[in-house]
Amino acid sequence: MTQARPALREPVQPGVPAKTLDPGPAGTPPRPERLLAPTLPPGVSGKARLKAFMARFQSDDRVLIVISADPDAIAAAVAVKRLLWRRVGQIVVASTNSVKRPDNLQLLAALGLKLENLEGLDTTLFTRLVMVDSQPGHSPLTERLHFDVVIDHHPLSALADGAAPPAYVDIRPEIGATATIMAGYLQAAKIKPGQKLATALFYAVKTDTQNFVRQGRLEDMEAFRWAYPHISHQTLSEIEMAPIARSSFKTVVAGLDCAVFHRGLAFAFLERADHADTLVIVADLLMKIKGVSRSVAAARCEPGKLVVIFRAGGRRQDVGALAARAFGEYGSAGGHKNMARAEVPMENLDAKLRNNPLALQRFIRQRLSGTGEPN
Numbered sequence: 160m161t162q163a164r165p166a167l168r169e170p171v172q173p174g175v176p177a178k179t180l181d182p183g184p185a186g187t188p189p190r191p192e193r194l195l196a197p198t199l200p201p202g203v204s205g206k207a208r209l210k211a212f213m214a215r216f217q218s219d220d221r222v223l224i225v226i227s228a229d230p231d232a233i234a235a236a237v238a239v240k241r242l243l244w245r246r247v248g249q250i251v252v253a254s255t256n257s258v259k260r261p262d263n264l265q266l267l268a269a270l271g272l273k274l275e276n277l278e279g280l281d282t283t284l285f286t287r288l289v290m291v292d293s294q295p296g297h298s299p300l301t302e303r304l305h306f307d308v309v310i311d312h313h314p315l316s317a318l319a320d321g322a323a324p325p326a327y328v329d330i331r332p333e334i335g336a337t338a339t340i341m342a343g344y345l346q347a348a349k350i351k352p353g354q355k356l357a358t359a360l361f362y363a364v365k366t367d368t369q370n371f372v373r374q375g376r377l378e379d380m381e382a383f384r385w386a387y388p389h390i391s392h393q394t395l396s397e398i399e400m401a402p403i404a405r406s407s408f409k410t411v412v413a414g415l416d417c418a419v420f421h422r423g424l425a426f427a428f429l430e431r432a433d434h435a436d437t438l439v440i441v442a443d444l445l446m447k448i449k450g451v452s453r454s455v456a457a458a459r460c461e462p463g464k465l466v467v468i469f470r471a472g473g474r475r476q477d478v479g480a481l482a483a484r485a486f487g488e489y490g491s492a493g494g495h496k497n498m499a500r501a502e503v504p505m506e507n508l509d510a511k512l513r514n515n516p517l518a519l520q521r522f523i524r525q526r527l528s529g530t531g532e533p534n
């Protein structure tokens with residue numbers, strides 16, 4: 160049996176060191192990992208989950224909710240905020256990544272959610288740490304923190320050596336979105352979602368399941384239907400039609416302009432991109448071109464890393480596995496079947512590649528085609 164790779168969430172947190180993904184140099188046996196374990200059995204009722212979750216908090220708690228900001232994570236964080244409203248002393252939401260993608264910015268604005276940057280935040284000021292839509296091992300910023308609660312839908316990942324297991328863990332990889340899981344808690348608490356929260360949850364399920372093409376399950380559809388009567392169509396369309404920042408526009412145009420096409424694969428390489436989120440826009444737009452079933456957008460982004468974004472249509476591809484095979488030995492790489500990314504610190508690459516964009520582009524294409532993936 161092959162060693163299961165800890166699948167990365169998409170988007171991957173910036174700067175995840177190779178060690179979180181790489182089981183070790185070839186030939187060395189991977190050390191036994193302690194996986195996070197759900198604290199309740201699978202079939203337990205929503206009420207029981209809610210009770211176990213709420214039991215973690217007291218009225219004077221200062222709660223820090225940690226996310227890697229994307230629509231699902233943002234919606235899940237707001238759902239946790241709603242559940243804990245008037246039940247704890249303070250709630251702060253912090254992200255491990257900076258937000259640049261237009262829909263995420265629009266969503267934050269629509270929710271009026273102030274997102275702190277986890278880096279530089281003194282986590283000891285908080286009495287409870289909660290993580291949603293991610294797991295502590297996904298980011299070097301969080302792997303050493305002690306979380307009280309983890310709620311997620313990514314595959315179970317390993318706990319860092321010496322890290323204490325969270326007291327409450329609800330991880331259900333079979334669910335399409337963490338927003339779906341959170342809808343279950345809100346329903347158990349008999350909370351009717353306000354317009355903003357409903358819109359955020361609705362959009363989260365929609366994007367994380369890619370309109371139910373990917374991994375959409377009955378639970379996701381039920382959450383979708385539950386949220387629907389309460390959403391604001393105006394806000395939803397503002398999020399979906401969010402404008403691209405003018406500073407990213409040039410990168411997007413250049414990314415589309417340089418794309419090359421080969422048997423269903425659209426490949427765009429830029430020497431530099433302003434932000435990884437801009438490459439996501441490029442990869443998504445390339446998928447809209449007729450005949451394209453897979454897209455890859457790659458560029459060097461600050462601070463000093465190569466970012467490769469993967470998108471695929473349909474159910475029969477697995478770009479998460481492709482990303483891991485192609486770049487896992489150089490940095491963090493992985494994701495879902497239809498969405499994945501690799502982030503490789505430039506210092507992990509040969510000096511020749513660091514200073515020669517053409518060589519870097521060739522290297523990426525070789526890694527993509529040389530890993531057994533039919534083109």
Ligand SMILES: [Mn+2]
Nearest residue numbers: 231292337367
């Ligand atoms: Mn998610």
